[in-house]
Amino acid sequence: MAFLKNKWALATLVLLCWAIIASSVLGYYYYQYTDLVSRIGGVPVPVNLGIDYANGTRQWFNGTKGATLYDSMIQAGWDVEVTSFGIMGYYVNSINGVEESTEESKSWGWWTWTDYGWAHGGSACDKYIVSTGEIIIWYYSYVDPTTFEMTPPP
Amino acid sequence: MDYLTRSKMNVRRVSIVAIFVALCVATNYALVGVPNIKVMDFIVFIGGFCFGPFIGALIGVLSWAVYGIINPYGFVLQVWLATMFSESIYGLLGGLLGKKFALASYDGNRLELSIFFGTMGFIPTLIYDLVTNFVYALAFGIPVFVAILTGTPFTILHEVSNVAIFGVSTVPVVTVLEKLLGGERVGVSKK
Numbered sequence: 001m002a003f004l005k006n007k008w009a010l011a012t013l014v015l016l017c018w019a020i021i022a023s024s025v026l027g028y029y030y031y032q033y034t035d036l037v038s039r040i041g042g043v044p045v046p047v048n049l050g051i052d053y054a055n056g057t058r059q060w061f062n063g064t065k066g067a068t069l070y071d072s073m074i075q076a077g078w079d080v081e082v083t084s085f086g087i088m089g090y091y092v093n094s095i096n097g098v099e100e101s102t103e104e105s106k107s108w109g110w111w112t113w114t115d116y117g118w119a120h121g122g123s124a125c126d127k128y129i130v131s132t133g134e135i136i137i138w139y140y141s142y143v144d145p146t147t148f149e150m151t152p153p154p
Numbered sequence: 155m156d157y158l159t160r161s162k163m164n165v166r167r168v169s170i171v172a173i174f175v176a177l178c179v180a181t182n183y184a185l186v187g188v189p190n191i192k193v194m195d196f197i198v199f200i201g202g203f204c205f206g207p208f209i210g211a212l213i214g215v216l217s218w219a220v221y222g223i224i225n226p227y228g229f230v231l232q233v234w235l236a237t238m239f240s241e242s243i244y245g246l247l248g249g250l251l252g253k254k255f256a257l258a259s260y261d262g263n264r265l266e267l268s269i270f271f272g273t274m275g276f277i278p279t280l281i282y283d284l285v286t287n288f289v290y291a292l293a294f295g296i297p298v299f300v301a302i303l304t305g306t307p308f309t310i311l312h313e314v315s316n317v318a319i320f321g322v323s324t325v326p327v328v329t330v331l332e333k334l335l336g337g338e339r340v341g342v343s344k345k
Contacts, residue, residue: 004266013273017317020280021310028306 037129042067047130049076050137052153053098054106058137069110069136070126082126089124095138109141109150118152167205171213174201178217186226190312194221195244195279196319196327202248203255203324204331210245210252217241236289240282247278260325268321275320276313283309 004010044065049072052058066072070090073080079097082090092108093100100107110125111118113135121128121136130136139153174197181193194217202210218241222234251274260267284302287309291301302309 004263004270010266010269010273014269017273017276017313020276021313024306024310027303031300031303 042071042129044071044075045130045132047072048133048135049073050135051078051095052137052139054140054142066130068126069121069128069130072130072136073125073138085124089127092125092138098140105143105145106140107143107150108138110136110138111153112136120150120152167209170205171201171209171216174198174213175216175220178213179221182217182221190308191315192312193319195241195282195316196275196323198241198244199248199275199278199320200324200327200331202245202250203252203328204335205249206252207246207249210247210249211242212245214241214243214245215239230290230293232289232293233286236286237282240285243278243281247274260329264325267325271324272317272321275316279313279316280309283312 044067046063046065047069049061049064050058051061061076064072064076066075070080070082073095078095080092081094081099082092084090095108098108110121110128112121113119118137137153139151141150141152143150178194178197181197185192198210198214198217201213215238218234218238222237223229225234283305287301287305288298290305291298294301
C-alpha cells in the first residue's frame with residue numbers, strides 16, 4: 001500500500017499504459033499507410049518540375065504527373081541513372097547525360113520552393129511523395145568537400 | 155466430509171467457482187454484440203482477488219473452456235487454448251494483488267486505488283491480446299506483426315474498456331463481496 005502513496009510510481013504506470021497505446025496506434029496507422037501505398041502505388045498528381053544544369057540552362061516541365069518525385073522525372077522524359085540503396089531509396093548519378101563529378105565536386109540535388117526560398121529535399125527522390133502544384137527543381141550543385149553542403153539554386 | 159472442508163477445493167469454493175464461471179459466460183453472451191468489451195476479465199480478476207490465484211486462474215480457464223466451445227464467433231482449437239490460458243492471467247494477477255491488499259484499508263485511497271487497479275486491468279489485457287493475436291497469426295498462417303497491427307483497434311478497445319471497468323469497479327465490488335461473503339479474501343479477514 002505504500003506504493004500507492006508514491007504519486008510518481010502511479011504516474012509512471014499511467015504513462016507506461018499511454019505510451020503503449022500511442023505506440024500501437026502509430027504502428028497501426030503506419031501499417032495502414034504503407035499497405036495502401038503498396039496496393040495503389042500512389043496517386044499521380046501534377047507538379048512543376050525543373051532542371052538547372054548550372055551552366056545557364058534551366059528548363060521547366062510544368063504539370064508533369066507523378067506519385068513520387070522519381071515518377072515525375074520519368075514522366076517528364078528525363079534520362080535518369082540511379083544507384084539503389086534499398087530502403088534508403090535511389091541516389092541519382094546522372095540526369096540527361098550529365099553525371100556527377102568528383103573532380104569538380106558537383107552532384108545532383110533536388111530543391112523545393114517555399115515561402116523562404118529553395119529548401120533542400122530531405123529524402124531520396126523515389127521515397128518523396130509529391131504534392132499537387134509543388135515546385136521542385138533538380139540543380140547540378142557544387143558540394144563543399146569539407147562540409148558536404150550543397151549550393152542552392154539561384 | 156472433513157477432507158472436503160479442509161481441502162483447497164471445498165464445496166463452498168467449488169460453488170463460488172461455478173457461480174463465477176456462469177457469470178463470465180452469461181455476461182459474455184450479453185455483450186456478444188459489442189466486440190472486445192467484456193466484463194469477464196474483471197470477474198476472473200475479482201475471483202482471484204477474493205479467493206486466491208488458484209481459484210482465479212481456474213475461473214479464467216473454465217470460463218473460456220465453456221464459452222470458447224459455444225462461441226458465436228466460431229471455434230478454432232489453437233485460439234481456444236490460447237484464450238483459455240491467457241484468461242487465467244487475470245485470475246493469477248488478481249490473486250497476487252489480493253494477497254498484497256488482504257489487510258489493507260481502502261479508506262482515503264479511493265482515487266489512487268482506482269488508478270492503480272485501472273493500470274492493473276491494462277497489463278494483463280495487453281499480454282492477453284498479444285498472446286491471442288500471436289496464436290491467431292500462427293493458426294491462420296499470417297505474419298505475426300500484421301496480425302498484431304491490424305488487430306490494434308480491437309486491442310485498444312479491449313485495453314481502454316478494461317482500464318475503465320477495473321478502475322471504477324474493483325474497490326466497490328471487493329467491498330460488497332467482503333460484506334456478503336464475510337471477508338474471505340484469500341481466507342484472511344481484515345476485521
